[in-house]
Amino acid sequence: MAVCFIISLLIPLYIAYRLYQHFFPYPNINPKDKYVLISGCDTGFGHTLAIELDKQGFNVLAGVYTSNNIIILQNKLSPKATVFQLDITKQEDIDSAYELIRKKTNTLHALVNNAGVGIPGYIDWITLESMRKTMDVNFFGHVAMTKTFLPLLISKRNSRVINITSVAGILAGPNLSATNTLHALVNNAGVGIPGYIDWITLESMRKTMDVNFFGHVAMTKTFLPLLISKRNSRVINITSVAGILAGPNLSAYAASKYALESFSDCLRREMYRWNLRVSIIEPGFMKTPIIEGVRKPFDDFWKELTNDVQERWGKDSLNEIYDGPGRNIFIKHAEDPMKVVRALQHAVMNTNPHIRYQPGCQSSLFFYPLSMLPAWLVDFILVKTDTLNFIPASISKQLKD
Template identity: 55%
Template sequence: MKAFQHRRFLQLYDVLKTKEDICLIMELIIGEKLFERVINDEFILTERLCELYMIQIYEGVHFMHSCNVVHLDMKVYRSDLLCFIIRKCLQAKEYFAHPWLTRRLKIVSTPNDEETTKKILSTKKNYVDLSYNDIDSVIMCLILAFLFGLYIFYRLYQHFFPTPNINPNGKYVLISGCDTGFGHGLAIELDKQGFYVLAGVYIPDNVIALKDKLSSRATVFPLDITKQEDIDAAFELVKNKTKVLHGLVNNAGIAIVGYIDWTSMEAMRKVMDVNYFGHVAMTKKFLPLLIAKRDSRVVNICSAAGYITSPSLSAYCASKYALESFSDCLRREMFPWGLRVSVIEPGFMRTPIIEGHYESFPNFWNRLSSDVQERWGENFLKTKFDIEKTNPFVKYAEDPMKVVRALQHAVMNTVPCIHYRPGLQSSIIFFPLSRLPDWILDRILMIVENLHAIPANVSKQLTD
């Protein structure tokens, strides 16, 4: 053990012996114990001393490695300047702790003059020719490549080995908002698969039209989800047919376009009543029938507007964000009952909700209050109105059958997904954008909106 002593760098302080290992505790020295010198309040640590201490540390650890002793720990003691120097040389210092990297180190002997010391410290390659950053980058790339490969493998596995569907015989599915759009298409598709479809329509005149498209198993009835009496009547109708409800599809929805300043509180409440409170009321009412048996489903038609907010859709986005949160809470609260909750988040689809909500500008202008008209000005409002009508996402709205297929999977599959983002708009454009920092997303949305007009009263704002 005397071989581990060094007249300038190290001395053997203690030895700890176990059945398997012998631990040598070495002390770095320079005239006297370094630790005691550094923690001494009267000790003044100059820059030159820091340089010399770092050289001493490097030499000492290298000497230990030359004796085949592995260095396991090095503590950083007091003095801001010393800590700074050690941090600057951290990479080089840590490499001394790995014997297999020792051969990569070019150690120079302790210099005898200040100029040589500074030269050594300023030339990091004298100590290390491989950095932690290089290793971290390689490891990170390997991890990302592995995760990407794993994702590709998972998607291919899903494609070639899809999970099976349930047996539809004797299973009842309740769908709201079956007049048109997603609900209408889903009712027809599930009826073809053999489910007992319970289809609620908002307009009573649509009952006969939908019945003609469905089999004798289906039941079509009027349903306004904003009216508790309609929900109660629907519950009694369903309860008389079955004690177990396999699925509830909350599909009914409306949209109103316009800035917050232009949208009346009455309009906002109407959107929330249909898109949120109505679905909450339906879910609460039919929950006893849903949890009567495990593996029942609640499928909520949400939207990409439930995770990314666009100007002019304040009421609609607020209702969809609320429904997203409600769905998450329901899924987690009802986990012990085995209730599956799925959310459908499509982008713009070719349905009546976007094809028929644009009105003429005179009608839009006349609906606004006089103070809103004055505040924003006819030129700005007309420009905004025209831009909304030429929205590229609306112009290239996708096939609604993509949503119907996602709904079918959520209702029929043995392993339904939690989130469905059917179509390219939602999965490829909107969802990645929603992951960006808000300040970046704000700028992107402003560019997409391409609104060059200025509100009339902006020039009248007060200045400090």
């Protein structure tokens, strides 16, 4: 009874708090002389965020993975924005970016960690090598970004880090006007490698971790001096709902996102003396390249599998996996990616950015509440809602025998 009474009191208080936030929002900051560093700006969230923040008047520092995308993005931004090539798994790229930015500013307002890779797959499929690859990209990459740019972030108070876990990473960079501070670093770069644990190689696992975790760590550490050269700078790391709820077929990707979530919390709690703001973006399924092009990666995985693994699963399982995404209700009803961009804008511009953002109905109304349930109940729900209806070949053989 006591628990029910407490819950009955907390629910109206929570509703009142959310209504107050809605009708009496905190004002946005003045974007003048505020530098925001974004990783993974080739496409998707990072690409759009760079354009939107540039329109708002921020000095955008956009990092792109592919050199061909530099001119494409630069043509969409104002002359004060800076676009440069950045692979967050390479420390030399991060160091070069740091030197480029350090010549222009000593303070970074925000870091948005958006890079990442996704390797969906059952544990029985994905190899240990693939697991490490995913961790290298989705966790160590973001850690490297954050650690590298941390000095710039904590060079002033109220800077922020926003971690975004997304396959469609885009990289936005600040302009080259002279300054000693960096307002924001947006870590958005990332990669996605689908595959079951029994399928994915350890090399693929490590690559995922390099991009989605270590890359962001390197970026953060490199630019931290500019970010903390003034107060109220920020680092924004883009993760995903996979960082709070580990579903099947997502072992490597989810592991990297969980790592980035923990890293973001540690960063925020370590740098509170500089009032560095660290925000985490946790989107659900959005209409981005992250939910497209699944068939080719799985086909490649199948060709590289050993005969033992192929016999264990059977070719019918691969065909079922191909058809599965088309039946997934969340993929079928993927949401507008502008919801993520709006959350990123708030994290960069608002005077009181949130610690966590769950843009869209999927993240806030389903995945987040589901993640709070007991593990056994989450397992039960995920099994009952699994759209992949197949029996592995080895199990079929056992049943026949």
